[in-house]
Amino acid sequence: MPAPINAAPAVGTQSGRQAGGYGPALSLLASLFFMWGFITVINNTLLPHLRSVFELSYTQTTLIESVWFIAYFVASIPSAKLIERIGYQKSLVIGLLIMAAGSLGMMLAASIPSYGVTLAMLFVIASGITLLQVAANPYVAVVGKPETASSRLNLVQAMNSAGTMLAPAFGAYLILGRSKGGTAESGVVLTHAERLADAQSVILPYGLVAVVLIVLAIVIARFPLPAIGSATSRVSREERKKHSLWKHRNLVFGVPAIFIYLIAEIGVANLFVNFVSQPDIANLTHEQAGKYLTFLWGGMMVGRFVGSALMQRIRAETVLAGCSIGAFVVMLVTVFAHGEVAMWSLILVGLFHSIMFPTIFTLGIRGLGPLTEEGSGLLIMAIAGGALVVVQGWLADQYGLQLSFLLTALCEVYVLFYALWGAKPTNALPDQHAA
Template sequence: MMVILFINSVKLFNSLLQISFSFTFSNIIPMAQAKNYTLAIVLITSLFFFWGFIHNLDPILIPHLRNAFSLSHFQASLVDSAVFIAYFLLAIPAGLIMKRFGYKAGIIVGLVLFAVGCFLFVPAANTVSYAFFLGALFVVACGLAILETAANPYITVLGDPSKATQRLNFAQSFNGLAAFVAPIIGGKYILTEEPKSADEIAALGEQARAAYIQAETSSVKGPYLILGLVILAITAVFVLTRLPDVKEDEQSQSTGVFRAFRHKNVTWAVIAQFFYVGAQVCVLSFLVMFATDVAGIAPAEAKYYSGAAGLAFMVGRFVGTFFMRYVAPTRLLFIYALVASALTLVAIYATGPVTLYAMVGIAFFMSIMFPTIFALGVEGIGADTKSASSLIVMSIVGGAVLPPLLGLVSGATGSFQLAYYVVLACFAVVALFAWNNSGKRIQEVSGGH
C-alpha cells in the first residue's frame, strides 16, 4: 500500500510537471532554446520535488522521534541541526566539484549521498539510536547540499537571464508539491495514531519500553528505504542522460570562492537566505508540535495541518511565479514578507485553531522567498555564479542555528508561542533585503562581469 501511494505521488508530480510546462514553459524560456533545454529543465525540476519530499518528512519525523526518545523541544530541534549543518560544511566542496567537473557531476554525487543516507535509516532503526538517526540525516543532507548547490544555479543559467527568477520559482514550485505530499505519506506510515506520552513510556517495564521504542523507530524504515531506491533510479537516469554543458566566463575561475562577495547582491542574499531558511524550518518543521502544544490538536489530526501548510506552500509558489510576470520579484518579495510578519504576530498572540490558520498562511507567503533570494543573489555575476551558489547554500545553515534558538527561547519564556518572535525577526530581514532592492535591478559592484 505504501509503495502504491508513493508511486501515485510520483505520477501526480509528473502529471503536474507536464501540465505546468504546457502552460508556462514559453514564459520562462525562449522557444528558440526550448529544444535544447526542455529535457534538462524537466530532469532538474524533478530534483526539487525529491529533496523537497525528504525535507518535508522532517515535520513528521521530529515529533515521532521526540515521542519515541522522550525528547525536549531543544533536543528534537537537533534533527534540523543535523540536516542544515551539512549545508554549511558541504556547500564549498560542492562548488569546487562543479567548477572542476561541471553541474552534472555535482548532481550525481549529490544523488548518491542522498540514497546512501536513506538506506542508513534501516540500521538506525534497528539499533534504536537517536544519534544514528541524526547521522543518517546528516548523510542525506550532505547529498542535498550538493544537489542544491548544483541545481539552483544550473536552472537559472538554462535560458534567458531575464527569466531566471521565474524559472527558479517554477522549479521550486515542485518542491512545494512535495511539501504537500510528504506529510500525508509520512503521517500515514510514520506517526503512531495514539503515541504514548513521556510519562506513559517511563511507566512501562524495561522490556515493554524497549519493545515500544523499537516499534516506533522501525516504522521509518519502509518510507526511507523506498525513497532511497527511487533516488538510485533517478541517479541512473542522470548518468545516462546528456545534459547541456553551460559555460560561464572562465575569467577568475581559479580565484577563491569568497571572491563572490564583491557582488553586493551575493552578500545580501547570503544574509537574507540565512534568516529565511531559519524561519521556514521553524514554521514547517515545528508545525505538528505547534498544533499539539499550542492549539491542543491531537497528533493524528495535526499531521493534516502540516499537509495543508505544504499545499499552501505549493500553491504560493505557482501563484508567485504567475504574479512575477506583472510585478517585480523584489516588490512581490517585500509584500509577501510583510504579510508573513503580520501572520506571525497572529500565531504568537491568538489562541486555538486560529493560530494554525495563521501558520498555514505563513507557509503560503514564504513560498517564493528562497528561490527569489537565490535568483537575485546569482543574477548577472558570470564566472562567480558557482561560487555564489556555494555561499548562498552555506547560508542555509540558518536552518540549523535558528530552530534551536527558538527551542531555547521557548524553554526560557515557558511559551512556545512567544518563541516565534525569532521567526518574526527573520521575516523582517527578508523584508529589508527586498526593500533595499525594490523597484530596481540589482547592480554588480565595480569590477564585476
Template sequence: MQPIATPPVKQTGNNKGQTFAFILITSLFFLWGFAHNLDPILIPHLKKSFTLSTVQATLVDSAVFAAYFIMAIPAGVLMKKFGYKTGIITGLLTFALGSFLFVPAANTQSYTFFLIALFIIACGLATLETAANPYATALGDPETGTFRLNLAQSFNGLAAALAPIAGARIILTKGYTDGQLNAMTEGARKLALAAEASSVKMPYIILGTILVIIALAFSFTKLPKIQQTEEHPTSQSIFHAFKHKHLSWGVVAQFFYVGAQVSVFSLFILYATKSASITEVKAADYLGVCGAAFLIGRISGTVLMKFIKPNVLLAIYAIINVALCAVAITGHGMITVYNAIGICFFMSIMFPTIFALGIKGLGGDTEFGSSLIIMSIVGGAIIPRFFGMISDATGNIQNGYIVPLVCFVVIAVFGLSGYKIISKTDVETAIDPGNLG
C-alpha cells in the same frame, strides 16, 4: 518579470534537449522537497521515541542544515572541476546512502545514528541544490531565469504538500498514545518505543532505491553543457565573490529565510497540537495543507512576477508574514493553524527569489556565489534552536514565533534595498578622489 543575472553562457544542445534536461532537473526539486518535509514527521516521532525536549528534537534540523554549510563549497568545487552532471549524480548517491543508513540507525535504537544518517542525506541534498538551482536558471533564456527557477521550485512545494500526509500515515499512526505508554511497565515501554523508532525504515528504503534509479537515469542522459564565455571568466577565489554587496545581503537574507521556514514547518506539529489542541495526525494533515498553500503561493507568485518586480513582491510577502507571526504568538485555537497556513503561502517565493536576486550579475563569480547562498542554509540548523529555547524557557511554544518574525523583517529589508547590485569595486571607484570634480 525582471531578468535573472545568470553568468553569460553558451549552451550546447538543442531546445528539445534543454526541455528534457529541465524536466529531469525539476524532478530533483520534488525529491529533496519530499525528504525535507518528512523531517516535521520525524521530529515529533523521534521526540517521543527517545523522550527528548523540544530543543533536543530540533537537532534533527541542526544535523540536516549543518551539512549545507559544510558541503556547499566542496559541491561548488566539484562542479567547477567535473561539471553539473557529476555533481547531480554524486548528490543523488549520497542522498541514497543516508536513506539506507536509517536501517542500522533504527536497528541500534540510536538517536545519534539517526542524526548521522540525516546529516549524510543532507550532504547529498546540499550537492543537488548547489547544482540544480544555478543550472535551472541558466538552462535557457537569461531573461526568464527567475521564472524558470520558481517554476522548478513549485515541485518542491508539491512535495511539501504530499510528504507530511504520506509520512504521518506511514510513521505516526503506528505509534502508541501517551496514555498507552504511561500504562506500560518500564521494560514494555522501552520495547514499544523501540518499535516506534523502527517504523521509519521502510519509507527510507523505498526513497533510497528510487534515488539510485534516478542517478542511473542521469548517468545515461546527455545534459546540455553550461559554459562560461570569455567575457566573464570563472572566478578563482570564493573571496572575490564577496565584492558584490547584493550577494552578501542575499547570503544573510537566505540564512534568516531558511531559519524561518524550518521553524514554521518542522515545529508545526508540536505547535498545532498545543495551540489548537488537535492530534498529531490531524496536525500532519494540516501540515499537508501548509504544503499545498506553499505550492499555490509559489505558482501564483511566479505568475505575479510577470507584473510585479521580484524584490517588491518579496518585500510585500515578508511584511505580511511579520504581521502573521504576531498572530501566531497571540492567537488561540484553530485560528493559529489557519494563520500558519497563511505564513506558508507567503513564504513560498522567498527561497528562489532571494537566490535569484543574490546571484544576479555575478558573472564568473556565479558558482562561488551559489555555494555561498547554499551555505547560508545553515540558518535552518541554528535559528530553530532559538525557537526551541524560547518555547522551553517560557513553557509556551507559541512564543517561539518571535524568531521567524525577526527573520521576516530582515527579508523585507533585503527586498526593499539589499538586493540592489552594487559591488565594492563600484563603491571604491565612486569615492576615488580622482573621480571628483
C-alpha cells in the same frame, strides 16, 4: 568560497540555445527538486516521532534539524570542487546515491535504535542534497533570460513544494500513523517497549525512499543532459582578480537573507506538529497534525506558481516585499491568537514564504556576471541558517512554544529590508547566459 562548477564543453548549436532545448533537462531537474523537498519535509513528521521515541526536549529535537542544515555549510565547498573535477551529470548521480546510502542508514538507526546514528545518517542525506543544490539552482537561474530568472526558479521550485506537500501525508501515514506515540493523545507517556516498537516504523518509509533515489540516479546517469556554457565557467585567474564579490550589495545582504529566512521556514515546519497538537490550539494527535502540515507546504506550492506568474509583470523585489509583510502579520496572529485561528495563521505563512528562497537567490546573483557561480555557492552555504532552528527550540523550552514564533516574525523583518534596499545591485557586471 566554493569553486565554480565546470561542465563539459558548451552546447554550441542554435537549437541548444533555445528555451525549448532545455525543456527536457529542466523537467528532469524538477524531479530532483521534488525529491529533495520530499525528503527534507519527512523530517517534519520524523522529529515529533523521534521526540517521543528518545524522550527529547524541544532543544534536543531541533538539534536534529540543526545537524541536517550544518551539512549545507560543511558539504557546500566539497560539492563545488567535486562538480569541477568530475562534471555536472556524474555529480548529480553521486548526490542521489549518497542520499540513498543515508536512507538505508536510517533503517539501521531504527533497528538499533540509536539517536547518534540517526543524527549521522541525516547528515549524510543532507550532504547529498547539498551536492544537488549547489548544481541545480544556478543551472536553472542561468538557463534563459536574466530578467525572468526569479520567475523560472520559482516555477521549478514549485515542484520542490509539491514534494514538500506530499511528504507530510507520507510521513503521517507510514511513520506517525503506525506508531503508538503518533496516534496517542497529547501527554500520554509511552513504556520502554512501546518506544522501541515505535522506532521500527521508520524502516519501511526510508526503504521506499532509498529505492526511488537509486532508480532516479540510474535515469540521470543515462540521460543526455545539455552542458552548461560560459555562464558557469571559471573566469581566468587574472580576470578574476579584477572583480570582488563583496562589491555587490545584493549578494552581501543576500547571503544573510537566505540564512535568516531559513531559520523562519524551518522553525515553522519543524514545530508545526507540536504546536497544533497543544490543547489550547487544535488539540490534535501527532498523526492528525501531520496531515494539516500538508496545507502548509501546499500553500508554498500554490504561492510559487502564483509568484512565478506575478513576476512576469511585477518586479521581483516588490513581490518579495509584499510577501514579507504578509508573513510578519500572520506570525503575529500565530503568537497572540488561540485555537484554530492560531493554527490556520501558521498554515497561511507557507503561502507568503513560498517565493522567498528562490527570489532571494536570483536577486542575490543578479549582476554578478562571471562571478555568478561563486556567488551561488555562498548563497547555498547560507542554507545552513536552518541549523539555528535550535535557537527557537531553546526559546520554546524557556518561554513557551507559542511565544517562540516571535523569532520567525523578526526574520520576516530582515527579508523586508532586503527586498526594499539590500537587493539593489551595485557594480553590476554584464549578465551571461548558458550557451
